[in-house]
Amino acid sequence: MSDIAAFGGGAPAASRGDARAGSRSGTFALAGVLNLAIVLVAAQACWYVFFSPTGLVRLYTPNVGVALVIAMLMSIHWGKDVFGYWPLSPAFLEQAHPVKRGLVLSVVSLGLGALVMFVFYDNLLGRFGPVFLSGPMLAASGGLGQFALTAQENGCFAQIMLNTCVIFCTMGWLTALGGAPWTDDKRLGRGLGLFSTGLLLAALAFAVFFYPHIAYQFYPAQVFMAAEPWWKETAMTMSSVFHFGWMVPALVLFYWTDLLWEGRPWSLIGSTWLRGAVMAAAVVAAGVVLMHAGNAIMDWYWDTEAFIGGATIENPAWRWNHVAEMAMFMHAAAVILALYFGNGPRFSGVAARALFRTAVAVLGGLALAWLYYELGPVLLGTVPGIGQEGDTSLCWTVMLLILMTCQQVFFRGYPFGRNDD
Amino acid sequence: MKRRKFIKGMAAAGLAGGLTMGGGGLVGMAKAAKKADIGQCKSLKVTCVSETSWFDSPTMLKDIKDAGGAMVSHYEIPWTQENIGGYSALIEVELLDGTRKKILLDPGWRQDWMDYVFAKSGVDKMLDNREIDMLVLSHEHEDHYWALKSVLKHHQDIPLVFPNTFYPEGKLLMEGKYKNDLAKVENDIPHTGERVELGPNDLYNPYPGVAVKMFDIPILLRVRGEQNLFFNVKDKGVVAVTGCCHQGVLTMLNWARRNIDGFKPYGVYGGLHIAAFENWDPKFDDIIQGVKGFGLRKVGCNHCTGWIWASKARAQGVPIVCGTERYREYKTLPTTGKGAPENVYLRNGDVIEF
Numbered sequence: 001m002s003d004i005a006a007f008g009g010g011a012p013a014a015s016r017g018d019a020r021a022g023s024r025s026g027t028f029a030l031a032g033v034l035n036l037a038i039v040l041v042a043a044q045a046c047w048y049v050f051f052s053p054t055g056l057v058r059l060y061t062p063n064v065g066v067a068l069v070i071a072m073l074m075s076i077h078w079g080k081d082v083f084g085y086w087p088l089s090p091a092f093l094e095q096a097h098p099v100k101r102g103l104v105l106s107v108v109s110l111g112l113g114a115l116v117m118f119v120f121y122d123n124l125l126g127r128f129g130p131v132f133l134s135g136p137m138l139a140a141s142g143g144l145g146q147f148a149l150t151a152q153e154n155g156c157f158a159q160i161m162l163n164t165c166v167i168f169c170t171m172g173w174l175t176a177l178g179g180a181p182w183t184d185d186k187r188l189g190r191g192l193g194l195f196s197t198g199l200l201l202a203a204l205a206f207a208v209f210f211y212p213h214i215a216y217q218f219y220p221a222q223v224f225m226a227a228e229p230w231w232k233e234t235a236m237t238m239s240s241v242f243h244f245g246w247m248v249p250a251l252v253l254f255y256w257t258d259l260l261w262e263g264r265p266w267s268l269i270g271s272t273w274l275r276g277a278v279m280a281a282a283v284v285a286a287g288v289v290l291m292h293a294g295n296a297i298m299d300w301y302w303d304t305e306a307f308i309g310g311a312t313i314e315n316p317a318w319r320w321n322h323v324a325e326m327a328m329f330m331h332a333a334a335v336i337l338a339l340y341f342g343n344g345p346r347f348s349g350v351a352a353r354a355l356f357r358t359a360v361a362v363l364g365g366l367a368l369a370w371l372y373y374e375l376g377p378v379l380l381g382t383v384p385g386i387g388q389e390g391d392t393s394l395c396w397t398v399m400l401l402i403l404m405t406c407q408q409v410f411f412r413g414y415p416f417g418r419n420d421d
Numbered sequence: 422m423k424r425r426k427f428i429k430g431m432a433a434a435g436l437a438g439g440l441t442m443g444g445g446g447l448v449g450m451a452k453a454a455k456k457a458d459i460g461q462c463k464s465l466k467v468t469c470v471s472e473t474s475w476f477d478s479p480t481m482l483k484d485i486k487d488a489g490g491a492m493v494s495h496y497e498i499p500w501t502q503e504n505i506g507g508y509s510a511l512i513e514v515e516l517l518d519g520t521r522k523k524i525l526l527d528p529g530w531r532q533d534w535m536d537y538v539f540a541k542s543g544v545d546k547m548l549d550n551r552e553i554d555m556l557v558l559s560h561e562h563e564d565h566y567w568a569l570k571s572v573l574k575h576h577q578d579i580p581l582v583f584p585n586t587f588y589p590e591g592k593l594l595m596e597g598k599y600k601n602d603l604a605k606v607e608n609d610i611p612h613t614g615e616r617v618e619l620g621p622n623d624l625y626n627p628y629p630g631v632a633v634k635m636f637d638i639p640i641l642l643r644v645r646g647e648q649n650l651f652f653n654v655k656d657k658g659v660v661a662v663t664g665c666c667h668q669g670v671l672t673m674l675n676w677a678r679r680n681i682d683g684f685k686p687y688g689v690y691g692g693l694h695i696a697a698f699e700n701w702d703p704k705f706d707d708i709i710q711g712v713k714g715f716g717l718r719k720v721g722c723n724h725c726t727g728w729i730w731a732s733k734a735r736a737q738g739v740p741i742v743c744g745t746e747r748y749r750e751y752k753t754l755p756t757t758g759k760g761a762p763e764n765v766y767l768r769n770g771d772v773i774e775f
Contacts, residue, residue, distance in 0.1 A: 053492035053643065061490025145729065149482040149490065150700035219701040219729045229703055238703030309711025311669020312638050317704050381492070383639035384586075389667075390491055391639065 031416040032340035038415075039407050043400050047380055051395060054381040061149070062390050063156035069398040070163045072113030076405060077167060079109045081174055082198070083191030102411030109410070110402070121159050132214050133158045144219055153390070154217060161210040162202065164244060168251045169205060170198030172283070175254040176266070176276035209247075213240030236308050236316035245320030249294075249327040250287025256331075259338050260357040264350050294323035312387030321392060326369060328397040333364025335401060339408040339418075372396065456682040461655040462630025463515040465775040467662060467690045469744075469767050470509040471529055471538040472723035474564030477756045478698040480504040485642070494643035495563045496590050496604050506534040506753065508565050508692065508724055511544055511553075512662060514631055514652060522628055523553045525579075526650065526691075527565040527664050528572040535568040537752065538769065539575075548575035557633060558583040559664025560640065560647035561591040563606065569594055570608040578614030582625060584635045585618040586646030619648055624680070630654070634676065636668035649691070651677055652775070658687030658718075660775045665692045665725050671711040688719035688775045690767070696727025699757065709734045721773040723766040728758045731765035744771040 051060040059065040079085060085093055085105070093101065126134020131141060135155030138146045146154070174194060182193035215226030216238060228238075235242035257263060257279075269275035298319055299305050306316040313319070337344055337360050344360060347353045372393050376382040380396065412418050475481040480501050485491060488498040507529020514522050525544065529535035539545040547553050556572055556579045559565050572579060581595075593599035597611030619625055621637035635648035649663040659677055666673060670693045678684050695705050705727070712720070712734065721742045722731050735741040748754070748768035758766060767773055 053489060053494065054497075058489025058493060060492055061486070062492055064490065145696070145699040145701055147479040147482040147698060147700075149486040150698055152486060153491075154700075213703050216703040216706070217701055219696075219699075219733075232707075236707070238706045240703070307671070307675065307711070308714070309669075309671040309708040310675065311667075311672040312636075314672045314675065315669070315704070316707075381643075383643055383645050385637060385639035385645060388639035388641070390641065 028342045031413070031418075032342070034416045035407060035413055036336060036340045039400070039403050042407075043396075043403050044379060046399060046403065047396065051399070052381040060395055061153065061156075062392060062395060063153040063160065065395040066392060066398075067156035067159045067163070068114065068117055069395055069402060070160050070167070071117040072110050072402055073398055074163045074167050075112035075116060076109045076402065077170060078191075078195060079105070079112070080405075080409065082170060082194045084187040086187040086191055098412040098414035102406065102414060105410035106406045109406075117159060122155070126155065130158075132217075133162070146218075157217075158210075158214055161213075161240065161244065162206050164247060164251075165202035165205040165210070166198055168247050168254075169201035170194060171251065172254050172280060173197055173201070173276075175257050176279040176283075177272055180272050180276070209243035210240045213238070235320070236306060237320075239317035239320075241317040241320045245294075245323045246284070246287035246291040248287075248324035249290040250283050252327045252331045252334075253283045253286055256334060256358070256361070260334055260343070260361060261354040262350055264354060290327070291320060291323045294326060295319050298322065311389075315387070315389075318387055318389070322386075325393045325397070326365065328394055328401075329369040329372070330361050330365025332397050332400055332404075333368055334361035335404055336364065337361060339404060368397075369393070456680055456684075457624055457626070457632070458682040459624070459626050459632040459651065459653055460629030461517060461653050462628070463517050463519075463655055465515075465652045465654055465660055465662075466513045467721070467773050467775075468511040468513075468542060469723060469769055469771045469773075470511050470525075470542045470544055471507050471535065471769050472510075472692070472766065473506040473751075473753070473755045473769060474508045474530055474724060475504050475755075476506060476753055477504055482698050491641040492643070494588075496588075496601055496606070496643075498642075499603050500563070500605060502531065502605060505531045505564070507531055507538070507568050508664060509535065509538065509544070510662065510691065511542065511547075512650065514628065516629055517655065520628075522631070523547065524631075524650070525553050525556045525572065526662060527559050528556065529568040530564040530566075532568045532571050534753070535571040539571060541751070542770070545575055548572060548579070551576065553579065555580040555582060555627065557581075557648070557650060559649065560584060560667065561587050561644045562640070562642065562665060563604070565664050566591065567594070567606040569612070570610050573597075573608070573610040573612055577610060577612065579612075580615045580617070581612060582617045582619065582627075582633055582648075584637075584646035584648050585620045586635075586637060588643070588645070621646075632681070634673075636673070636676075638668055640667045649673055651681060653681065653683070654687060654775050657775060658685035660688040660690065660719075663689070663691035663693065666694045669708075670695070671708060671715070674715055686715045686717050688717055688721070690721040690773055690775075692724030693722050693726040693730075695725075696730040697725035699727055699729055701727075701729060705730055706733075709737050709739060712739050713737065719773065719775060721767040721771075723768060726766070728761065728765060732761065735763075735765055741765050742767060742773055744768045747771055 048055040050057045051065045053060060059068060122134045122136050126137040131137045133155060135152035138151035138155050139148055179190055179194060182190040212226040212229045215222040216229060229240065231242050232238045257266060266275050266279045269278060295306065302313050304314055306314050306319045310316065337357060343357055347356065373386060377384045382391065408418060481504060484498055484500050508527050509529045510526040512524040512526055516522065558581065590599060594608045595612050597609050600607040617625055619633060619635035621635055623635060625633040630653045632651045633648055634651060635646060637646050639645055640647065647665060647667045649661055649666065652660045654660055659681060661673055661677065670689060674686060695708055718740060719742055720740055731741050744764040744767045747770035751769050
């Protein structure tokens with residue numbers, strides 16, 4: 001199995017109709033169940049130790065926890081998908097014991113994420129450049145409202161949005177263009193090309209989609225620094241969470257292209273650059289459509305519409321964020337299907353397989369969301385109900401995705417094996 | 422307390438009759454086919470007994486941050502005692518027949534501060550003399566609820582209206598069986614009076630023109646559910662009186678528009694939970710636009726509304742009622758709004774009439 005299967009960029013062997021994988025489907029299923037059980041136990045332990053409001057470290061403030069897991073997800077993408085594990089040798093990657101390999105890759109990836117957040121953003125970039133990226137520097141500024149907790153949450157909010165742009169642009173480029181124009185380069189050269197391009201595009205995306213929010217989150221509004229949020233009429237809110245609401249579903253579509261759909265339908269376009277352009281435009285458009293469709297479904301489900309200035313489930317910004325939350329629940333279900341259950345039964349047609357897997361991901365995501373909200377108050381220390389300001393399931397779902405990647409990709413499915421081993 | 426009527430179940434059958442307590446009513450609103458007629462009252466007066474739940478926002482936020490942030494239970498935070506006060510409002514409503522009713526909204530937080538403000542506003546004597554008809558608990562948050570003892574020691578059997586979503590600690594506090602040395606909260610005087618526990622599908626209508634509505638919502642610091650009062654003032658319109666308004670000022674008014682018969686927006690009093698700690702977010706600008714769109718005539722705000730929201734809203738035409746300098750007579754002064762050109766809060770001791 002490709003090591004980039006977890007988030008896109010390669011389907012599991014079983015999903016490609018591998019005969020060997022097919023003959024071992026029963027074993028896969030059992031190994032998948034056992035491995036998944038281990039990951040869920042690890043998720044509960046990690047949540048309690050690092051995030052839970054009733055736990056030990058209590059990083060779910062909420063934004064510190066969300067920012068940290070997204071920074072770690074970004075660093076996993078850099079190490080795994082962008083740099084192909086450079087500078088680790090192919091021999092180490094292939095031959096090292098899964099535990100040794102897993103520990104090295106996990107510690108480096110997760111450590112890099114923490115380093116990006118707590119050192120790079122909080123104490124370097126935020127100190128010498130854009131202060132809004134650093135909670136400690138915002139608090140040190142002493143400005144009105146930039147008190148300890150608010151400053152921390154605001155700094156983390158900016159990091160979450162910037163990192164989301166980085167992940168979206170990097171993985172979008174990788175999925176749409178397959179690493180072009182650095183396809184033939186060595187890992188370092190290819191990685192630097194993808195890394196730099198991802199950062200450049202992310203900086204532009206952040207400037208247009210999120211920076212106006214940042215400038216208007218201070219009092220008085222920093223009107224010379226950014227345009228007034230230009231989306232407010234369409235979004236029913238000045239909040240840039242509106243853009244988060246289409247970007248995350250679109251990112252999930254990028255992920256699913258290789259994870260569930262075996263590259264279709266985009267692989268039908270022969271020209272790399274044409275394929276990339278069509279795919280990028282279509283995925284962004286689909287993200288916007290999914291966001292509005294999600295909002296319409298919420299209108300129907302709760303029998304109430306979001307409106308300008310509304311709160312809880314009537315708050316447009318909360319609605320847009322909830323679309324992103326639901327997309328990540330569905331992506332978590334897709335990853336479970338792909339990594340732990342070999343992408344399910346293998347039909348003869350690609351379209352049928354893709355449809356089936358998509359249906360499983362959507363329904364599985366709904367089931368996961370239901371479990372999250374039902375069991376959250378008992379297992380995660382959350383308050384019963386939905387629509388709490390600031391509260392978001394993204395911290396838990398992204399943490400789960402990270403743990404599944406570590407277990408299946410870094411530890412190669414240890415201890416019960418991976419579906420292509 | 423007179424027996425009051427609960428009207429239950431506008432649900433499938435439209436109006437159902439009074440279920441239990443004669444007089445007013447509890448209306449089931451979950452899938453209401455009809456709007457509720459809550460009647461009318463003649464006038465309404467609200468006195469700000471105390472809006473200073475905390476005197477310094479940075480200190481309050483540091484307490485929360487050091488304990489692990491906004492998702493941690495308020496019962497697990499070692500609050501800086503010298504920074505805390507409490508929220509309480511005295512509501513006097515005149516019914517159409519001339520009868521006057523007094524309602525205390527929330528007992529506040531630190532007992533010695535609440536004892537002080539109750540004495541300063543005369544609430545203590547009113548409680549002693551059984552002049553206050555009921556205590557409405559807006560929600561379980563520390564600054565609105567934890568000084569319950571300051572009320573019960575004057576009037577142990579005061580009728581109580583509270584959300585049905587209280588956590589076990591909150592229920593024990595009501596029973597006079599709770600003491601927490603970390604968060605510094607205790608009560609050993611059990612409440613012995615009548616209790617009305619409201620769920621999200623209920624609308625409690627104790628007197629004509631007066632209603633209490635509970636919203637089942639998750640709230641920061643591990644609290645669930647908040648309720649507010651609606652008053653339908655004859656020839657004026659509906660006034661909402663809130664504790665913290667975590668349900669959202671516009672969501673609250675939007676609910677009233679959809680569910681109260683003859684709804685005409687008129688006013689709001691209380692904490693509106695917007696820029697609670699003088700923080701800002703672009704979506705708070707949305708709320709200014711929304712409130713303007715509602716066409717309210719009087720907005721009296723304080724507490725967790727956010728001074729900067731009130732200032733910004735007033736500058737943009739929201740009819741914010743300014744307070745007096747009376748709050749300066751209190752022994753502890755808030756740091757919020759210091760040096761501001763005008764007082765956009767109704768502060769301790771201020772009165773607003775609707």
